[in-house]
Amino acid sequence: MLWILASLFFCYCAFREIRASLVAPPGYDLPQPIAKPYLVLVVSLALLCAWPPVHTWRFQRFLSAKATQLADGHRAQVHCNTLFDTMLDPAMLAAGHADPRTGRIVLQKPWCGVLMDYLSHPERADRNELESLDMFTHESMHVRGELNEAVTECQAVQRDYRAAKLLGVPDAIAKRNALNYYTVFYQERGKIGGLQSAYYSEQCAPGKGLDEHLSDSTWSTP
Ligand SMILES: [Zn+2]
Numbered sequence: 001m002l003w004i005l006a007s008l009f010f011c012y013c014a015f016r017e018i019r020a021s022l023v024a025p026p027g028y029d030l031p032q033p034i035a036k037p038y039l040v041l042v043v044s045l046a047l048l049c050a051w052p053p054v055h056t057w058r059f060q061r062f063l064s065a066k067a068t069q070l071a072d073g074h075r076a077q078v079h080c081n082t083l084f085d086t087m088l089d090p091a092m093l094a095a096g097h098a099d100p101r102t103g104r105i106v107l108q109k110p111w112c113g114v115l116m117d118y119l120s121h122p123e124r125a126d127r128n129e130l131e132s133l134d135m136f137t138h139e140s141m142h143v144r145g146e147l148n149e150a151v152t153e154c155q156a157v158q159r160d161y162r163a164a165k166l167l168g169v170p171d172a173i174a175k176r177n178a179l180n181y182y183t184v185f186y187q188e189r190g191k192i193g194g195l196q197s198a199y200y201s202e203q204c205a206p207g208k209g210l211d212e213h214l215s216d217s218t219w220s221t222p
Pocket of ligand 1: 142
């Protein structure tokens with residue numbers, strides 16, 4: 001929001017400068033010549049300030065399309081919360097949340113940025129970045145219709161490989177990242193217990209109760 005206001009301010013400065021070259025400004029008899037360096041400066045600043053919101057808007061549209069695919073056609077709409085949005089969000093303590101009725105997925109600050117970082121260098125993804133991928137898949141599974149957290153998370157870990165590929169990660173790296181999340185971080189949940197255990201099930205394993213036998217499952221062998 002602040003970026004948009006700043007951009008609009010610089011647009012106004014540019015407009016005022018151009019108007020002064022066409023219509024005599026107050027106190028002058030004739031229109032004034034354009035101060036080109038000034039005009040270049042304010043137009044550049046307007047574009048520079050407009051870039052972050054445009055970049056986020058494009059990323060949200062990209063994520064919305066991919067989440068819709070993951071949710072088997074249930075329409076998803078991803079929103080990346082700013083710090084301000086996060087502070088006003090009643091569910092601010094959840095890193096992400098989704099409403100299956102509306103398809104709205106909210107990723108709190110800074111998780112969209114973490115996911116962007118992951119996509120810029122998936123070959124050296126760290127723990128946070130892998131969690132951002134899984135969070136995106138997890139919320140997409142809520143939009144697909146599942147509400148039970150342990151089942152949702154199991155649907156997500158089976159699809160993290162698919163999700164990474166949909167987001168543009170090369171096949172072999174997507175497989176390695178998704179398996180890494182499942183074999184290390186997912187399994188840790190079961191051991192930690194407490195709140196984490198609500199997102200874990202022993203039945204979430206190849207051949208067990210929650211295995212959906214997807215042909216491109218994270219754990220399927222080619
Ligand atoms: Zn959930």
